[in-house]
Amino acid sequence: MRQLAIYGKGGIGKSMVSSHISFGLGDMGLKVMHVGCDPKHDSTRLLLRGKMPKTVLDTLRRKNFDLKAITRDEIVFASPLNEECKGKIYCAESGGPDPGLGCGGKGVIEAIEALQHLNVYKELELDVVLYDVLGDVVCGGFSMPIRQGYAEEIYIVSSGEIEVLFAASNICKAVSRFANRSGARLGGIIGNLRELKNEEEILTTFAEMMGTQVVGFIPYSEKIKECSGKGMTLYQLAPDSKECDAFRTLTENIWNNKMFTIPKSMRFEDLYAWWRGIVKK
């Protein structure tokens, strides 16, 4: 079983991208578990026809954190899209703390532990688990899937915007910090284009500087924006579009990926100076 984690700055399209990867992997005939690790708990909604499932943390709260009182069906939801793909897709959402209280990363840890406790991965005979993790604050909580070695392959969704690249470089730092202990490696950068000047060049060069590769580019597109409003992926909405093909290629590149590295990192000042140079060109 492979375990992937998709990180990236909030709002960059992480959930959009990871839902398409999950469906793509399911479409290849694989058994996939998609775990949303964001307090907003909407990572899996494109896979659940716009519905948002109960979160692991909410269920745990209801049962006074008694793991024994929880069953698999309360926290793992089969995708209704399973009817139209060869494999199987399952969804879970970690949830998060009440706003203003406690630790934002706590839900991530609790969710993964609950899934482990229920032996979900083995019982469902999964081929791949995908964690979709908020990456703005790579604090102890949100880096948990990397630190504990749950996520073996890390992919970072990024555009060419400076704040987004900075978040990506911070995620790289977290990966390299825990690489030896956890075995986690960076699998590559997923370019989510935002109509920036020289953006593909920015992302390709950035990936090289971090000692990794770009595993796919997703074009800027109104069609993709529609997915969010309609609660489905492009595989349902526009299967023949070039955008959907971009996701197919991305999924294949990830599944066939052999390049796993311990990333380098950059200081923000240096990153910014380099970025200015390439944008000005």
Next chain:
Amino acid sequence: MRQIAIYGKGGIGKSTVAAHLSYTFADRGMKVLQVGCSPKNDSTRPLLDDFPKTILDVLREKEFDYEAVAVGDVVYESPIAFKNGGKVCCAESGGPEPGVGCGGKGVVEAIETLTRLNVFKNYNFDMVIYDILGDVVCGGFSLPIRQGYAQETYVVASGELEALYQVTNVSKVIKRFEVRSGAKLGGLIINLRRVKNELQMVQDFAQKIGTRIIGIIPFSQIVKECGGQAKTVFTLAPESEEAKIYTGIGDALLANKNLVIPNTIDFKDLYEWWLQYFE
């Protein structure tokens, strides 16, 4: 001394708004302190020539010996000259090492350090602006509201779902701590992002949570370009329409007396409501 907090999801243009507010207030003759509370420490970049040392970095250097920290180590005056005796000073909280510790810790340390150094009292600031990352409204990042440092909170938002969700999170924090902190919501500052029916949507949204829109910033290449060069539009395009809009927002905020305890909305309800603008 007025203290305001600017929240909003990462990448929404919070720091840009904060820097333009600081500039406008100083231009009106006020003494302003802008405190960047994001681990990225670039909130005050448009107001300074360089990246300032962050409070957390300075504390680490001094092994967390507060006595050894001087005001000049953590507070930097902007080189921009303002008329009427106005000035802007900047501080950046900094954040934890990636992957370790708590993301909100920098915010706590920053405010405590500034308080211990008597920065708020001794420097006669008229206005303090906290620019705070709002993606994770966990205990750390909500501190300025909880502890009542910032009596007025403004949220930068667009018609994007995530951006509106941050507003509802901040609203929940205000509501939860209002008795203890006295902090209230002052309004929304809208950064348009080319979402369908966006203007109508954000106006309806403001009404729904019981607040008002302080200003609306159109999607603009000029603002994008200024951001890329780390300057305000006042510096690079002082005659532009955008410069007038930012000044207008600053003035509207100064005049704002309409502080409320907002209504809260669950994400599920927000999502269903939001979807209808795409039909």
